[in-house]
Amino acid sequence: MNYYMWTVGCQMNVADSRSLADGLERLGYVVAAKAEGADIIVLNSCVVRQSAENRVASKLGALKTIKKLRPHSTVALMGCMVGADVFELHERFPHVDMFMSPQSFKPLLDVAEKRMARATSFEYTASAMPPTAYVPIIGGCDNFCTYCIVPYRRGREKSRLVSEIVREVESLVARGSKEVTLLGQNVDSYGHDLPDKPDLADLLETLNNVDGLARLRFLTSHPKDMSNGLIGSIARLAKVCEHISLPFQAGDDEILVAMHRGYTIDQYRNLVERIRNVIPSAAISTDLIVGFPGETDSQFEKSYALLEELKFDMVHVAMYSPRPETYAARKLINDVPPDVKKERLDRVEVLQEKIVTGISAKLLGTTVEVLVEGSKKGRWYGRTRTDKLVFFDDERDLLGHLVEIEVKKTGPWSLQGTVI
Numbered sequence: 135m136n137y138y139m140w141t142v143g144c145q146m147n148v149a150d151s152r153s154l155a156d157g158l159e160r161l162g163y164v165v166a167a168k169a170e171g172a173d174i175i176v177l178n179s180c181v182v183r184q185s186a187e188n189r190v191a192s193k194l195g196a197l198k199t200i201k202k203l204r205p206h207s208t209v210a211l212m213g214c215m216v217g218a219d220v221f222e223l224h225e226r227f228p229h230v231d232m233f234m235s236p237q238s239f240k241p242l243l244d245v246a247e248k249r250m251a252r253a254t255s256f257e258y259t260a261s262a263m264p265p266t267a268y269v270p271i272i273g274g275c276d277n278f279c280t281y282c283i284v285p286y287r288r289g290r291e292k293s294r295l296v297s298e299i300v301r302e303v304e305s306l307v308a309r310g311s312k313e314v315t316l317l318g319q320n321v322d323s324y325g326h327d328l329p330d331k332p333d334l335a336d337l338l339e340t341l342n343n344v345d346g347l348a349r350l351r352f353l354t355s356h357p358k359d360m361s362n363g364l365i366g367s368i369a370r371l372a373k374v375c376e377h378i379s380l381p382f383q384a385g386d387d388e389i390l391v392a393m394h395r396g397y398t399i400d401q402y403r404n405l406v407e408r409i410r411n412v413i414p415s416a417a418i419s420t421d422l423i424v425g426f427p428g429e430t431d432s433q434f435e436k437s438y439a440l441l442e443e444l445k446f447d448m449v450h451v452a453m454y455s456p457r458p459e460t461y462a463a464r465k466l467i468n469d470v471p472p473d474v475k476k477e478r479l480d481r482v483e484v485l486q487e488k489i490v491t492g493i494s495a496k497l498l499g500t501t502v503e504v505l506v507e508g509s510k511k512g513r514w515y516g517r518t519r520t521d522k523l524v525f526f527d528d529e530r531d532l533l534g535h536l537v538e539i540e541v542k543k544t545g546p547w548s549l550q551g552t553v554i
């Protein structure tokens with residue numbers, strides 16, 4: 135029997151899909167490349183942005199015919215599209231059998247187990263893992279940024295025990311993973327709800343000792359919570375990569391208050407300075423929203439100026455769109471016209487391309503360590519410790535290997551080089 139899984143959204147969704155896939159494979163299911171013909175079809179949804187929600191809705195629509203042709207298949211929708219009240223979803227998508235909120239996929243595994251018990255016997259072989267894997271360490275979020283739906287869909291912060299995380303990382307490494315990214319909506323909050331209150335720095339320290347693991351990353355940090363202790367650990371621990379995801383969201387203090395972000399731009403600027411003082415090679419990526427309710431031209435210009443000043447390695451920029459249930463959707467007026475939002479987004483993208491072109495150019499002729507993640511069109515690709523994408527040619531099977539690459543060509547979105 136087989137399953138098809140389609141995932142959209144953040145790395146947390148990718149990690150949830152992997153856990154569910156592991157569970158299904160333990161039951162004897164094999165992965166299918168297409169929804170047509172699959173016994174179990176799962177869509178793991180995201181509604182953080184309107185574009186993601188539209189993609190899920192169109193994918194769900196397409197499944198209607200598939201379900202009609204194969205009524206015995208089980209169609210499940212999970213992830214952030216599924217809130218507490220699923221009545222409306224039932225009405226809109228009657229061909230979906232199960233609705234499961236994020237990480238609550240146990241009912242599907244129960245159904246899958248029953249279906250498998252009725253089918254033939256099987257022998258389970260754990261699939262090999264890709265060289266990189268995601269491991270959630272804390273779910274939910276307590277911050278309630280006014281634009282964000284995560285606390286409503288993923289609930290309050292809940293940390294996993296250190297021992298449980300270590301076991302999962304060891305199992306991933308035993309199956310071939312070399313790099314693990316620890317996930318949380320706000321990883322810096324890790325552990326505050328556990329009895330002995332370990333923090334992220336403690337967890338990194340423990341995981342740094344896992345044999346066979348080559349690299350550790352973590353996502354996403356919150357500027358109001360990132361401690362000096364954590365910055366010190368990143369600098370000190372050999373396996374922790376010098377790559378920090380630190381959203382600033384807006385360059386204007388009034389907008390930051392309206393977003394309920396809990397820091398000022400000066401505090402953010404000081405934090406970046408501290409990181410760069412302690413870890414000069416650190417790559418910092420960020421998130422930015424343009425066109426938040428009430429954002430004036432001059433307030434946007436402050437975001438633009440901050441990008442010019444701090445020169446991030448990567449910027450994820452999004453146009454504001456109201457997410458139902460959130461404070462901003464209920465109380466604030468979405469008053470920035472769509473064409474103004476688009477113009478601001480385009481300006482950010484043009485600026486950022488120029489900035490990353492300059493950052494990448496500095497790597498020309500240097501040697502970088504790359505973990506080989508796969509091949510595309512006959513070329514190997516992988517990432518540096520600072521998360522730069524690198525392509526190179528080599529006859530050998532280097533999947534999962536750490537290789538030293540001399541950078542021969544640079545561009546805004548990737549580097550090219552040769553193995554030393």
Ligand code: SF4
Pocket residue numbers: 275276277278279282283284285319320356
């Ligand atoms: S920190 Fe804010 S933006 Fe991030 S998940 Fe929590 S509420 Fe959402």
